[in-house]
Amino acid sequence: MTLNPTDQLILEVADFEVPVLTGIYSEETKLPQPLRITIRAELVMQDHYDPDTPLSASKNYMDLKHAASTALPEGVHFTLIEGVADHIIDTLFLQDKRVKAVEVKIVKLAIAEADEAIGITMTRRR
Numbered sequence: 001m002t003l004n005p006t007d008q009l010i011l012e013v014a015d016f017e018v019p020v021l022t023g024i025y026s027e028e029t030k031l032p033q034p035l036r037i038t039i040r041a042e043l044v045m046q047d048h049y050d051p052d053t054p055l056s057a058s059k060n061y062m063d064l065k066h067a068a069s070t071a072l073p074e075g076v077h078f079t080l081i082e083g084v085a086d087h088i089i090d091t092l093f094l095q096d097k098r099v100k101a102v103e104v105k106i107v108k109l110a111i112a113e114a115d116e117a118i119g120i121t122m123t124r125r126r
């Protein structure tokens with residue numbers, strides 16, 4: 001059987017809020033500030049998933065949440081949120097060779113004046 005090239009498995013954690021030590025300016029460099037993080041990871045996909053297919057045939061989507069929280073180094077200040085995104089992507093690539101690509105969107109909540117969402121989206125592919 002040849003695989004359909006359009007088949008795709010994306011694991012996702014959306015709008016996860018986490019406090020991170022980040023920022024360029026002196027008023028930002030003392031305390032962690034809240035970031036809203038969305039992670040999408042594309043995984044090598046099986047031909048088929050049966051009702052009893054085990055988790056080992058995929059990747060636990062909770063790993064994405066851990067990559068954006070407990071896996072971030074404690075006490076490290078990220079000048080740019082790009083550094084936060086890169087750390088999350090590195091964590092997921094190192095964990096599992098089946099991760100083909102990762103997209104990380106970060107919104108810096110503390111700088112919004114109204115309801116605008118300011119931040120970045122970084123994507124890396126192996």
Ligand SMILES: Nc1nc2c(c(=O)[nH]1)N=C([C@H](O)[C@@H](O)CO)CN2
Pocket residue numbers: 022023024025028079080081082108111120
């Ligand atoms: N591309 C980026 N631009 C900016 C960042 C950043 O992390 N990446 N950070 C800042 C300041 O820390 C900002 O949040 C304070 O207004 C500005 N631009």
